[in-house]
Amino acid sequence: MNAAVLQPGLATHPLSVALVGNPNCGKTALFNLLTGARQKVANYAGVTVERKVGHAKLENGRHVAVIDLPGTYSLHPATADEEVTLEVLEGRRAGEDVPDLLVAVADATNLRMNLRLVLELKRLGRPMLVALNMADVARARGLSIDVQALSDELGCPVVETIAVQSGGADALRAALTHALARLPDEPSMLDSPSHGVALAGPDADVLSLQREVRRILARVAPNAMQQPRFDQRLDAWVMHPVVGPLILAALLFVVFQAVFAWASVPMDAIEAGMGWLGQWLTAHMDEGPLRSLLVDGAVAGAGGVLVFLPQILILFFFILVLEDSGYLPRAAFLLDTLMGKVGLSGRAFIPLLSSFACAVPGIMATRSIVNWRDRLATIMIAPLMTCSARLPVYALLIGAFIPDRAVGPFNLRGLTLFGLYVAGVLSACLVAWSFKRIWMKSRYQPLMLELPPYRVPSVRNLALGLWERARIFMVRVGTIIFALTVVLWFLASYPEAPAGYTEPAILHSFAGRIGQAMNVVFEPVGFNWQICIALVPGMAAREVVVGALGTVYSLSAAGDEVADALLPMLTQQWHPATAWALLAWFVFAPQCLSTLATVKRETNSWRYPLIMSAYLFGLAYASAWVAFRVANAVGA
């Protein structure tokens, strides 16, 4: 039991408050507001799959630990993420006490569903208060809830919150201060049986809960309504079997066009800035290792990756808008039949979608898939969704080799990028299908996903999300990418070539020798030794390849000349077939250590990460080979 509760005078650690509620009711938004954290918030169920702790300061200056939990429909968990919630509530996590206070978060616009869990939580007999979230939406829809009556019914404080407005959690903060201050005096707390949660059998429970919910609703919110009319009318189009997929395709097109069309101005500016910096350093520093490290390593390497920040932000802008609008689960329904055909569970949609940002959260999100084999199949194909780390590589090669030409209303570069994404998705379908055939047969599980209401994306969420993305990218450039390019710079500069060496000095270095040795394996797919060198540090993270190429080519530049920017240099020096092969390689590229580590953690075995890297490597090599041959044959 909690020491701070038993002995109020000796509070050795801060009290803890857990946010519990249905999926998509705004727990994480509330958590962010209370603690200043920036956890992911999106308008669909199953966003949070792991418990997160933050710290909030209350009005009386006291600090509390706030725990954000995965959403759950009941206290009888069906999936791995719901299990996390129950574990925390029961204090079964190693080294963690039972939370001192529960904040039951309920979506005020959907009390019919949300109150059931609130009642279940209430039955635990633990100190609790209720946050009626989305109070703004409820008000806008003319829904009136008698907060006092609800509080009487539940026997605990009830406050309204608006988790997406600054100040929207002030009432909750005040209620927390009050409730926590009273905790130690509450005798029921100390001898309540709740520290081992006693749950009644699920079936009998559900019916009686349902009755109770209806009775309470009739008293506190007699005008509780169903889905708004606007949503129903929009859904008639969005979910239409013919119009729906057309809308989806059109949306995707716009996204990929925009990535190229909107980014050129800021990209040119960053590139010019980097070019200027390189020249300035060359002009103002004496020739020597330090100048080379800064110019060839830092500026040409890590700086070269920075150029792609605008494109990444544009892509994420669209992802965030789609996430917050409520469109994504609808797209999941549209694609459900297709996913069923290749043997994936409908539930795989959201994890696969998250993998477009990064496979790591995507693989974690598979926790919401009940069937283990379905989950495994989804984990295995998650790296085939084009993650944002591939974007710099794609953008570099497309910029260098695909002409900036219009094809009908579309731009050829945008189309190529779209094609690469589609190639990833199609191969994922094929791989999923083969895994299912060879390995694991399981019955198709239809998609059951709550459709959230449509919502105008909140500017605050968008701004926070974009800022977070920019920060993550800059931190990566400043840490792992920078560190790896420095290591590469060293390996590519030493040992120095002897006097009278006629080839580029880099060929005499460690990296040059490694690259030449690897070239034996990669020559058949059209890679040169420079690419081979870049692939090695690229094992850690895919976008490092761009920085590594920058450094390798910068060091290969003859004499004292400042190397040209990477992009025009590639256009000059590479055969287009090599670019095709490298693009095809990166559709599958197995290199990403954090993904493999996540697979190991989630599957608890080395077997699956090994299988994953082997099959990805095989596919990458085979497709690069084919692309190289085809490009040569058509005389690209």
Ligand SMILES: Nc1nc2c(ncn2[C@@H]2O[C@H](COP(=O)(O)OP(=O)(O)OP(=O)(O)O)[C@@H](O)[C@H]2O)c(=O)[nH]1
């Ligand atoms: N208008 C309005 N929108 C809100 C409010 N609270 C949350 N939202 C939106 O509701 C959606 C869901 O919010 P989340 O915080 O991700 O919900 P969650 O309960 O953490 O969801 P899971 O992690 O999936 O269980 C997001 O689109 C939020 O922007 C609110 O008070 N008012």
Ligand SMILES: [Mg+2]
């Ligand atoms: Mg959440």
